[in-house]
């Protein structure tokens with residue numbers, strides 16, 4: 278039988294090597310096997326973890342080496358093929374996600390630009406992986422020269438999109454393992470977002486964005502958010518094995534990061550310095566909530582429009 282590559286990232290190994298079983302809120306109510314996830318494809322297999330488990334989130338986000346990949350050959354267990362186009366697209370997205378010359382937002386922007394071009398090629402019936410390589414190389418070069426950062430800075434802000442995304446966050450309920458008073462404070466600040474007027478929401482967004490800027494944790498430990506991004510790309514085989522609307526996939530990714538930033542801002546309000554453990558806890562609780570309440574795909578909008586919406590949330 279033909280053997281395929283089997284990827285074991287360091288964070289999965291780290292989780293498996295723990296001496297005692299996790300007793301986080303998600304693990305206490307989980308099915309056997311949780312939080313392990315195997316993404317089985319005919320031509321590769323990826324081991325991963327469900328980040329709804331708080332320990333899994335800490336392993337994936339807090340270790341700078343979390344995404345060092347260990348590879349070994351194994352027989353295929355699935356008939357689902359990851360085609361060469363989507364395999365290349367996923368790899369180029371991951372490469373841009375770790376580009377050293379870009380900020381987190383710059384990396385997301387670069388991924389957005391790549392997806393926009395990829396969608397054009399795809400819509401024209403051209404799915405030659407070499408086209409993606411050429412585009413990715415060009416983007417990496419522009420990033421190196423600082424041109425991508427300039428272009429990103431010139432993107433017009435579309436406050437209505439940010440206000441709408443903030444309003445949607447009013448539906449989020451996080452099951453946090455913290456003292457009741459803190460849990461209530463977070464719940465109130467979130468549910469309030471659903472009922473504020475657009476002008477009050479715009480003010481709130483500005484205050485939260487300033488709060489986000491004041492967080493020092495992600496400057497000190499930049500790998501936390503880089504890992505959060507690589508995790509999504511790796512775990513979802515982003516933009517998806519059978520995805521045909523890259524704009525929608527990008528919007529979902531950009532919205533995730535918008536929400537994570539705003540959740541961190543809420544938690545760090547009132548002069549509280551966010552810790553790495555708290556950041557992992559928030560990402561984990563948000564993952565758990567998303568899995569119960571997936572954002573419905575808009576469906577009626579074009580890939581270009583979704584992509585633009587996504588860019589406006591960066």
Ligand SMILES: [Zn+2]
Pocket residue numbers: 299300301302303304329330331332333
């Ligand atoms: Zn757990």
